[in-house]
Each structure stands twice: as C-alpha cells, then as structure tokens.
Amino acid sequence: MDKGAPNIAILGAGVVGLTVADILQKDLGKANITIIADKFKEDTTSAVAAGIFRPGTSFRGATREITQKWIDDSWHYWQDILKSPESPNAGVMAFSSYIFSKDNYHVTRNPFIENLVPIYRPVQEAELKLCGPGWKYGSYFTTLKIGCEKYLPWVERRFVDKGGRIVSDKVDSFTSLRQYDLVFNCTGLGAKYLCNDYDLVPLRGQVIKVKAPWLKTAFYGDYDTYIIPGLDGVATLGGVRQYDSYNLQVCKHDAAAILERCCQMLPALKKAEIIAHKVGLRPHRVPVRVEPEVIGGLKVVHCYGHGGYGVMCSPGTALNAVKIGQDFLKSNIKNKL
Template sequence: MDKSSPKIAIVGAGIIGMTVAKILQENLGKAQISVIANKFHEDTVSYVAAGIFRPGTSFRGPTKEITKKWIVDSWNYWQDILKTTEAPDAGIMSFDSYIFSSDNYHVTRNHLIEDLVPIYRPVEEEELKLVAGDWKYGSYFSTLKIGSERHIPWIEKRFTQNGGKILQRKVDSFASLSDYDLVFNCAGLGAKYLCEDYDLVPIRGQVIKARAPWLRCAFYGDYDTYIVPGLDGVATLGGVRQYDSYNLGVCKYDTAAIMERCCGLLPALKKAEVVDVRVGLRPHRVPTRVEAEAGGGRLVHCYGHGGYGVMCAPGTALHAVRIGLDLLRGKPVSKL
C-alpha cells in the first residue's frame, strides 16, 4: 500500500455513503477515494425521506452511550452547516414542530433529543386546537431537516472537485474490491445480500410530495401521520411503515390513507397540488451496524439506519471513518 495516498472504496451513494466520502476526504486529503454504486439520486431510499431530525425511540446503536453520541454528533454537524451561508444549497433548514396524540402521552415525548434540541416542551391547552382533531397530548419542539435531493448533489460537487471519483457499477462481493486498501460498506438494504445479513429487514414507506409553500411548521399526529415543510415549498406528507415488504410500487390505498390522515390534521392540504408520490424501503436493523469486519482486515460496515439514516448520517459516518483510519494506520480500533 502507498501509505501517502491510500486507495479507498465506498460502496453506496445514498446519504450514508456520500457523508462517509465527505468526512473521509476532509481527513485524508491525498487519498484516492471512489464511491461505487449501482443506483443514484431518486433511485435511492435517501431521496424518499422527509429528512427530519427526530429519531424514533426504537433507533439504536450497540449501546445507549453510542446511540446518544451518534445523535449528538449528528446534531452538531448539521448545526455547523446551518450557521453558514451554504445551508440552503446543502438542503438544511430549521423549523418548529408539533406532535399530537389523542390516546398516548408517551409518543409525544422523545428521550433521545429532549435535552439536545433548543426547545422541547409540553404544549399549552390552547395549542391542542392549532390543528383539526381531538388531541389530548402534545409537545412542541425545534428541530431541522435535511433534504437529500439537495444535500447529496452538494456533497458530490465538492467531493469530485477535490479529486473524488464516483463510479456506477454493482458490487457482487467485497472480495472483488481486493485492490483497495480500505472499503466502506454503506450499501443500505443492499448489505443484506453483500453480507448475508438476515437481521436487515426492509420497512416499506410511502410519502406524498405536495406544494404547500405556506407551511412553516411540521406536524405529527397518531398512526404515523406527518407533514414536514420543505425548502422548495414542497411538503412531505406521510406515511406508512410496512415491515418486511419489498414492494417498490406506489400503492393507491396508501396514497388515499396518507391524504385522508394529513388533510384530517391540516384541511388546507386538500387544495395542495400533489407533485410526486415516492416509495422507499427503510434499511431496518437493530442495532444499526457500524463496525469493522471481525477478524481484522480492511472492511468497515455502516448500514441499517432504518427510518433515521438521513438525520444520523454524520454521527455514524464519523464513527465509521474513525474505525477506517485506525485500520489504515494499523492501530487497534479505538472505542468511541
């Protein structure tokens, strides 16, 4: 290996692979880094996501401490971009959110971010009437979102300008990448086949993109109902979570159910123009896998982020890159 200019491959060009590519390039200016993927942009699940920073309480790393560190590191990373004039080009915006429930107080709480975001508080009685519905419980919180359709091209541009390569091809096995000094597996659901990982399961999701430039705030209701504003005035309306479903086709019954639930919450959406309906398979795994392949070597895994891969891409990518740098330098992998 030419230690001054190692050759590195990242398998996967979704939000995880591209975030690993960015962080790696910032750490190793002279490395020859290639992102290899068979699908890009709208053909990835990353382009389906609403991209909101609100982990489900089921999101887990190998320990509570590591989960928390991934989330805190991610929040700080997004905040650093938000402070710059690059934020709109990078697809990042901050906004306030309401989460309501008519039957379960606990769904309005979130132990993973309540002490992290600037505001997370119970709603006042009159705020329960802000949207249609018979709400009993609610929380108000400030957060941000990352629009992958802006963020991924933003990374790609910098990555290629700084000498990174993006190659289109399917990887059939990691053995076929033996000429690389280090390989990152950011293949999302594709890791199921590359690693024969039976713990990785798709959770099908479907969202509606509707023009609602007047929407400034995100709203969540019961039964996985959410309405999230977008930078381009296009809101994301969701959603569904269908475990172990591989169906990538739009389901008209899901579309109707999402519309009914979202318009039930915000009747003004009845007049919003629908610009797209998208389907994606969340790569669900508990815990999300960020580790070196056992037995030493040169393979680092970073996949299985389920419904939270956009918000948690930086924290997990920083962890994966740290493991990769230890392997490259021949050091034992340090604890996070």
C-alpha cells in the same frame, strides 16, 4: 492519484456513503477515495425521505451511549452547515414541529433530543386545538431537516471538487475490491445480499409530495401521520411503515389513507396540488451496524441499517465509521485475498 496514499473505496452513494466520503476526505487529507454505487441521487432510498431530524425512540446503536453520541454529533454537523451560507444549496433548513396524540402521552416525548434541540416543551391547552378536536397530548420542538434532493448533489460535488472519484457499478462480492486498502460498506438495504445479513429488513414507506409553500411548521399525529414542510415549498405527507415489505410500487390505498389522515389534521391540505407519490424501503436493523470486519483479508468497515433515521444520523455514524477506518488502516492485519 497520489501514489503514497491509501486507496479507499466507499460502497454506496446514498446519504450514508456520501457523508462518510465527505468526513473521510476532511479527516484523512491524503487518500485516494473512490465511491462505487449502482444508484445515485434521486434513485436512492435517501431521496424519498422527508429528512427530518427526529430520531425514533427505538433507534439503536450498539449501546445507548453510542446512539446518543451519533445523534449529538449529527446535530452539530447539520448545525455547522445550517449556520453557513451554503445551507440553502445543501438543502438544510431549520423549522419547528408539533407532535400530537389522542391516546398516548409517551409518543410525544423524545429523550434523545429533549436536551439537544433549542426548544422541546409540552404544548399549552390552546395549541392542542391547532389540528382540530380530540388531541390530548402534545409537544412542541425546534429542529431541522435535510432535503436530500439538494444535499446529495451538493455533497457529491464537494467530494469530486476535492479530488474524489465516482464509479457507477454493481458490486456482487467484496473479493472484487481486492485492490483497495480499506472499504466502507454503506450499501443500505443492499447489504442484506452483500453480507447475507438476515437482520436487515425492509421497512416500506410511502409518501406524497404536495405544493404547500404556506406550510412553515411540521405536524405529527397518531399512526405514523406526518406533515413536513420542505424546500422550495414542497411538503411531504406520510406515511406508512410496513415491515418486511419489498413492494416498491405506489399503493393507491396507502396514498388515500395518508391523504385522509393528513387532511384531517390540516384541512387546508385538501387544496394542495399533488406533485408526486414516492415509495422507499428503509434499511431497518437493530442495532444499526457500524463495525469493522476482515473479509477474506480485506479490511471492511460496515455502516448500514439506519432504518427510518439514516438522513438525520448519517454524520454521527460516519464519524464513528471513519474513526474505526483510520485505526483499521494503521493495524497490522494484512489485506490478502
């Protein structure tokens, strides 16, 4: 422990908390940083995600400019890892994707990334037939994905190797953190209770993990149908988006509907071995909350509510949160509870 350095706590060890920790360690140099969480790695929501870099067009920060900056900064953070020898260990992989629709041209467009990723173009007539008959609109784009099954342990190890501390604990109130100079609140859906934040709503998701090492391209169809290739040949099939549902149990009806829709798009999936069914509650909030607050004298920077885009956008929001935190540390507000 460095006696002259600030004591900083990061609440949460999902993709958001760990990425804040990573960036904070790099930017602050001298600091005593502790991650506190009651769930880690495969027990977090982050571990359920397919982790594709494709923001929904409704994804929102405080302004359109802020949102675009989060997305751009995130892309460059992941690109840096992708272009390094660490990419397989960190679970970051590049791939391309088709998005098709039978009745809505607009779902195939994405202004957030059309000028960011190397290729984003309308499909040609022949490509519309790749997933059976009836597809009217489509786009093809190159992107990347972050497999949290690898990224979370990788970034956690990097944090500990650089002197970070990890504590397993549930925090019921910010008053129990009075010994810290600054706290980052990266608790995902947990912030609903910690902050009494009624704008934060669970958006239930369910996916099927299947063995499909032959799958090299992602496919999106109508009604939240997606087929995403993954690390070690394990693909993710989805999905559902159920507003305000707290159900963490696997629903056999959702599973059957997901399988039917995905197999309709790619019949070869009928033979793919099912490895697991997974459920997660996306922490949905409009806008995503990245802002400072003084709670009973304690300096807190909130960074939660990323909905269905927290994996891809964690670096951009983390950079924003860390900048706010650094300014906050220098400010005169006294930490007294």
